[in-house]
Amino acid sequence: MTTNDSTDPPRGPGRPRSEASRQAILTAAFELLQERPLPEITGAALAQRAGVSKATLYRWWPSKEAVVLDGYFDALKHRIAPSCTGDPLTDLRTHVREAYRMMGGPEGKMFAAFVASGHFDEKLREALNKELNSPRCKDTEGILGRAVAAGQLRPGLDIQLCAELIWGPAFFRLMTGSPIEEGLADRVTDGLIAGFGQ
Amino acid sequence: MTTNDSTDPPRGPGRPRSEASRQAILTAAFELLQERPLPEITGAALAQRAGVSKATLYRWWPSKEAVVLDGYFDALKHRIAPSCTGDPLTDLRTHVREAYRMMGGPEGKMFAAFVASGHFDEKLREALNKELNSPRCKDTEGILGRAVAAGQLRPGLDIQLCAELIWGPAFFRLMTGSPIEEGLADRVTDGLIAGFGQ
Amino acid sequence: MTTNDSTDPPRGPGRPRSEASRQAILTAAFELLQERPLPEITGAALAQRAGVSKATLYRWWPSKEAVVLDGYFDALKHRIAPSCTGDPLTDLRTHVREAYRMMGGPEGKMFAAFVASGHFDEKLREALNKELNSPRCKDTEGILGRAVAAGQLRPGLDIQLCAELIWGPAFFRLMTGSPIEEGLADRVTDGLIAGFGQ
Amino acid sequence: MTTNDSTDPPRGPGRPRSEASRQAILTAAFELLQERPLPEITGAALAQRAGVSKATLYRWWPSKEAVVLDGYFDALKHRIAPSCTGDPLTDLRTHVREAYRMMGGPEGKMFAAFVASGHFDEKLREALNKELNSPRCKDTEGILGRAVAAGQLRPGLDIQLCAELIWGPAFFRLMTGSPIEEGLADRVTDGLIAGFGQ
């Protein structure tokens, strides 16, 4: 969440932080996250799986949720880089497709668990917004902006709202437990283009 | 969730279930729900507040979440009855406004807590969908259908999708912790009418 | 313990106590007593086995221990009737043998359970003393008295003490969990005769 | 019972067991034992009195009875050291007097509670036999043996039986709830010496 960045070692005295432990913890966290629902991941199990003491966990992270979230972030190298072909509408379609594919897959499962947990944990929620939700919305808004600029979407479009209209159904499905089926992304995109295109 | 229905007393032998206890429990549940976040509501506190034994709680409900959800349902007499003025578009606007007002207020806070908890509790989620989410979407779809029939929205409109586009941003805001401000409902409605009206 | 006597019916108005239920309860109590240790006999199990409601138990007995004790008494028709052959020393030997055989068998197991429970339950202890312990000691003392009178035991013998010396080892074995083996009774009797005979 | 021995600290890694907690628990156990009957001593009360968590109790002892028994043992420094004046008969008299005084006093009350509880708890019974009953009988037998060797008791005396004849009445009184009055010890000793002396 905060303390886990393995940046810059301008070391003072004493034994340095074990990079091996840090990696083992993050790996263990992600493994457990795939095996069982978040509330069933205990600090003890996490420590044992990583071959690490509980104290080490709490020395570097404020809570077990923070650890697991970092494990999730760490395993998440493939953020949705907004594709950029030149045709904004194609980019949009691809972007939404990828987003919905992710939300409908195992990663979405984890994401939903964090969103749910975040409702009772401010820190967690903020980290999640900062690292995932905000950038993703910004990406979407960027593409929408380019489409408007290219004259493919109506000028004066409420871009921020439009981004929320895109992500909204995914959240709705995720949190109500409905599946995010194959064609949903295109239905959303088509609908919006039909409505807001020109 | 299931057992709480105070319907039909075709009694067999034995002491009948205490209606007073049942009501006290539901009331206590709703009170506590207003006072603190769901995970901080304990079974013992619930029982004590209701002047009831813990055993009585667990005799009738499978978990404290179920109790609290029932308390929430019980206190929820004012479902959003879809207003029906005659003008579908006005009805739609009113409907969305009311929905967003609810989602943005204290009741939405509780609702969000149940949605979040439901992610880790199938029973809870199903009850929530059955009692709230599904009926609300049906209401929305009904209004949209009438608007289409009245020729105020484009024929062939993907009504189910459109309902999700309406509810989606509310869920998005709720689960990311963003406020659902005053004008959001109208922005959504206006946007959709602008896009899908004719 | 007290209320269970099925004596004299000088009845007033109202439905009379069900003799069938009373018997069923006592039988069930004794059956359960043979099946499991006393603390594992619950009021509910007792009632269920007897096909009776818990209320009926508590209407007639003050506690479940009292019920089970009555079941034990009820099944105990063969009190050790002090044999009386004419030779007091032979009678004594037979009496002690029978007493120790009982204490070493399954009945002694139950008896010990009541003695143990009685330590934490005054009522229970008193009933046990009144119905079993006192009469048994009286029997023993009677035989000892006859032996003294017949000049077979030393005159001036402390008869009450002697009875306790006879019963003492049995209690000692019972409460320490040591077995009461075949020959113990005779060892006790022989020892005492050797010491106190003349 | 087993785990409480504060012996040998050949320590490995990890936080060592808190000696302070251990002592506080044993002290609390003994205090409570003096205040109320054993079955009314609850695990929670024990923990609270000792300023310790319930988990710590159950980490080291299998049951509350075991804790209390250890508390009892711990407070019991004054085992009846068999007095040894030179005259075995005097020693015997003193030994029995002390034994009966103990059994008749408050310590005997506790002892009886453990004996009673032990009847339903094998572990408890074994610990009690190993720590108290067996050594005490061995002491008695030792004195009896010396008396026989000194020619003060009849040769060939059944020493083990004789020890049980000595302890038997004390158990009898204890478990039937009769008082162990002042002169009982001497009556027993005198009776046995009269019978088995020479």
Place this chain on the structure above:
DNA sequence: AGGTAACCGAGACGGTACGTCGTGTCTTTAT
């Protein structure tokens, strides 16, 4: 014949103790 009263079964109730589990902290020795 009808009334009254004590009984019966079923089973829900308040209360209390149980023993377990998870959290985050603290205390050791070893690196």
Place this chain on the structure above:
DNA sequence: ATAAAGACACGACGTACCGTCTCGGTTACCT
């Protein structure tokens, strides 16, 4: 200083049993 090991205080959990109570119904006596 940091690590593993693991003991610790705290507090919630859900279960079990106790003895009481509240129902609808059932006998019996007593007018």
